[in-house]
Amino acid sequence: MDAIVAREPGGPETLTLLDVEPPEPGPGQVLVRTEAIGINFIDTYHRSGVYPMDFPLTPGGEGAGVVTALGDGVDSVAVGDRVAWTASASGSYAAQVLVDAGHALPVPDGVDAETAAAIPLQGMTAHMLVDGVTRLEPGQTVLLTAGAGGVGLLLTQLAVARGARVITTTSSDAKAELSRAAGASDVIRYDQFDDLTTGLPARVRELTDGAGVHVAYDGVGKDTFDACLASVRRRGLLVLFGGASGQVPPVDLQRLNQAGSLMVTRPKLFDYIADPAELAWRAGAVFEAVASGELQVRIGARYPLAEAARAHEALEGRQTTGKVLLVP
Ligand code: NDP
Missing domain, CATH: 3.40.50.720 (NAD(P)-binding Rossmann-like Domain)
Structure with a gap:
């Protein structure tokens, strides 16, 4: 599958598209086919080494897509569910992503995948x-x-x-x-x-x-x-x-x-969503506000997954507004 990998900390040019083995869900995890990936400023801290990470690194802590497989013990989510997620862990700049079932947020009908990917973290x-x-x-x-x-x-x-x-x-x-x-x-x-x-x-x-x-x-x-x-x-x-x-x-x-x-x-x-009940409450409030039209989400730019480096350049160069997405 396609995934962005940075071999070592550095500038946007370290973000390279590779063909890698798809991951398999472990206990408590689900595998999601990504439809849209949210870029956040924190991804640039991870890529550049401002926040220490293990390398090689696939950045990204947010996205939306469809669940394709379940790990052992998962009963809160089903194959075919539309979910969005945010997590402090990386790995979302990829065609398929492992998400902890507890972080797989249900996407309400009427909220499209790009909007869903834009909401969780910001x-x-x-x-x-x-x-x-x-x-x-x-x-x-x-x-x-x-x-x-x-x-x-x-x-x-x-x-x-x-x-x-x-x-x-x-x-x-x-x-x-x-x-x-x-x-x-x-x-x-x-x-x-x-x-x-x-x-x-x-x-x-x-x-x-x-x-x-x-x-x-x-x-x-x-x-x-x-x-x-x-x-x-x-x-x-x-x-x-x-x-x-x-x-x-x-x-x-x-x-x-x-x-x-x-x-x-x-x-x-992550200190304000560590408690599962608080996560469910916050995510529910934000998704409901978007679904009802009370909260408008602006997608400022979309880049193909392969162009993650260009997206980081734009974000760090103060060129972007609203949400920046990667599309696999
Ligand atoms: P933004 O879309 O807000 O992009 C960053 C913006 O910061 C730029 O567009 C720019 O706006 C402004 N900026 C000012 N100086 C600089 C500079 N030297 N280099 C780059 N940008 C600059 O990013 P996000 O919405 O993703 O994140 C906003 C902030 O919130 C970030 O600091 C991020 O780390 C933080 N954040 C913190 C979280 C937390 O849990 N504490 C969670 C999520 C985000 P302008 O051109 O108008 O100055």
Whole structure:
């Protein structure tokens, strides 16, 4: 079967299409014929070695398809079921993928395979951020970096649905337009400041009568952490959920005191879906919101599986919006 393999950590060029033996499901696993594969920023951390992985590596922790075989002891899923999945393990950039039965999420009728592959990781992350890490309340104002990204467009919609006012940042007018369409009330071009660390908080405070935001959600990390911290109001919260621009260096906790008794958290999705009941609840909420049309999923780009390297270049090059998919 076709699979993308990186022999060692490195740049996008390490992602090569190979013909490999299809895997066989072990106890508790199902084999899925993939119909669409979700690309996520974390895949680039795995490929490049930012997060240590075993190599050779087939990246990817998300997709959707049809179950073709069951391992021993699986009774929650049947051959022929349409499922989607996300897992902290890799292996999804392939024509056939092993999925733990407990992570095989039923895809509702009316949700197509590409949409299903686009939802689990970014959708449940957005859900975790508004309903888990924080419980957003009507009337709160939030700041979100990379508002036109995969997580960004979904998080904006979920936050607006909870009655929050959402201020986002983007690096182009086209991205700003998408972010506004998702519900952002104000979009800041953070690529245009001479000094982002002072320029962004100054603009955020202008937009919030000097107070700052209740919550800043930052998935950009290294370049934006200081600016986000300075944009949060007294006793507010900074949620650092990723490092698209690089990882944030160690922080002196005394800064939180000086900036107004702030709180900072660094969550990861898998701690918010480790409990099977929580996974089922979060996945159900997100799939239902998509099926009912309440949550719009934007597929920004599709690449053939063989062109995974080009997809990673685009994602890391800030060229993409919404979800990026691989099609086997
Ligand atoms: P996105 O689609 O948001 O792509 C990343 C975006 O980050 C870019 O489009 C770009 O938007 C912005 N960006 C700013 N600076 C840079 C830079 N130097 N290099 C690349 N991109 C930059 O990706 P995802 O939605 O997949 O992920 C968003 C973030 O959320 C990532 O940091 C990811 O690791 C994190 N994440 C965390 C999870 C968790 O469990 N904690 C789960 C899922 C995702 P612009 O051009 O507008 O600046």
